[in-house]
Amino acid sequence: MSLKGKTIVVTGASKGLGLGIVKRLCEEGADIIAHYNSGDISAAETLAREAGVAFQAFRADLSKEDEVLRLADQICSCGEIYGLVNNAGVCLFEDFFDVTPESYDFTFNVNVKAVFLLTQKIAQKMAKDGVQGRIVNFSSITSLSGSATQVHYGAAKCAINGFTHMAAEALGQYGITVNAIMPGPIPTKHNSHFLKNEDTKAELCGRIIMKKYGDPENIADAVMYFLGERAAWTTGVTLPVDGGYLAK
Numbered sequence: 686m687s688l689k690g691k692t693i694v695v696t697g698a699s700k701g702l703g704l705g706i707v708k709r710l711c712e713e714g715a716d717i718i719a720h721y722n723s724g725d726i727s728a729a730e731t732l733a734r735e736a737g738v739a740f741q742a743f744r745a746d747l748s749k750e751d752e753v754l755r756l757a758d759q760i761c762s763c764g765e766i767y768g769l770v771n772n773a774g775v776c777l778f779e780d781f782f783d784v785t786p787e788s789y790d791f792t793f794n795v796n797v798k799a800v801f802l803l804t805q806k807i808a809q810k811m812a813k814d815g816v817q818g819r820i821v822n823f824s825s826i827t828s829l830s831g832s833a834t835q836v837h838y839g840a841a842k843c844a845i846n847g848f849t850h851m852a853a854e855a856l857g858q859y860g861i862t863v864n865a866i867m868p869g870p871i872p873t874k875h876n877s878h879f880l881k882n883e884d885t886k887a888e889l890c891g892r893i894i895m896k897k898y899g900d901p902e903n904i905a906d907a908v909m910y911f912l913g914e915r916a917a918w919t920t921g922v923t924l925p926v927d928g929g930y931l932a933k
């Protein structure tokens with residue numbers, strides 16, 4: 686069973702890890718439903734056109750519940766959905782005493798509530814259609830390693846670890862698997878201002894067993910595993926893909 690002709694939803698597909706996942710899905714022949722917000726979705730669209738796969742894109746601000754629910758309806762009107770990759774995320778770097786109720790809500794709305802609602806609506810459609818689908822969530826090594834300037838982000842990613850486990854329990858009866866990836870540091874828009882600092886790079890790479898930052902391709906490979914046939918009996922797993930950062 687390949688991914689050819691299967692429809693996979695990728696949130697946050699405009700750039701970074703999401704765009705890397707779209708690239709790999711196009712190579713596998715999957716049809717793409719791409720979500721974006723303020724970014725430019727044309728790079729993902731070009732990849733799909735060049736690969737000859739079907740492509741649709743929908744815009745939504747995932748910090749807003751009404752836009753998340755509208756996105757879920759748009760996706761569910763597209764026919765059978767096989768996979769959902771909940772990649773979109775936000776990370777505000779703020780000292781603990783500077784976190785506000787607004788920045789907390791923003792972080793949790795995008796990173797947790799939107800993931801919950803999209804998974805709920807799309808898994809319900811998978812179950813109704815009899816599709817034994819795949820959900821892949823995005824956590825972070827920060828959920829286990831801790832970070833003084835990412836307290837709300839780290840807590841939100843802890844919620845994703847728990848949600849992945851609980852949703853796997855809830856959806857297993859429909860043959861739907863739910864897994865998550867905990868990426869280690871990979872320079873993208875998300876964090877490049879932070880990771881490109883030479884002192885930060887030396888310190889972090891010193892803690893990574895493989896001694897270097899990762900690439901979007903490393904994460905796309907793990908996503909392909911969870912979406913593919915070889916992961917049919919793998920569910921409820923939160924997998925570090927971090928060059929050995931957490932193992933050290």
Ligand SMILES: NC(=O)c1ccc[n+]([C@@H]2O[C@H](COP(=O)([O-])OP(=O)(O)OC[C@H]3O[C@@H](n4cnc5c(N)ncnc54)[C@H](OP(=O)(O)O)[C@@H]3O)[C@@H](O)[C@H]2O)c1
Nearest residue numbers: 697701702722723724746747773774825870871873874875
């Ligand atoms: N890169 C890393 O080192 C790293 C490490 C650990 C975990 N992660 C996780 O991996 C995932 C992808 O990260 P990345 O590095 O690829 O980040 P990125 O380059 O900043 O891309 C983030 C994506 O999320 C979307 N997004 C941001 N705010 C949104 C909002 N309010 N509504 C809807 N979409 C929104 C963006 O869409 P638009 O651009 O269209 O607005 C963009 O496509 C995230 O969940 C992140 O927490 C990344």
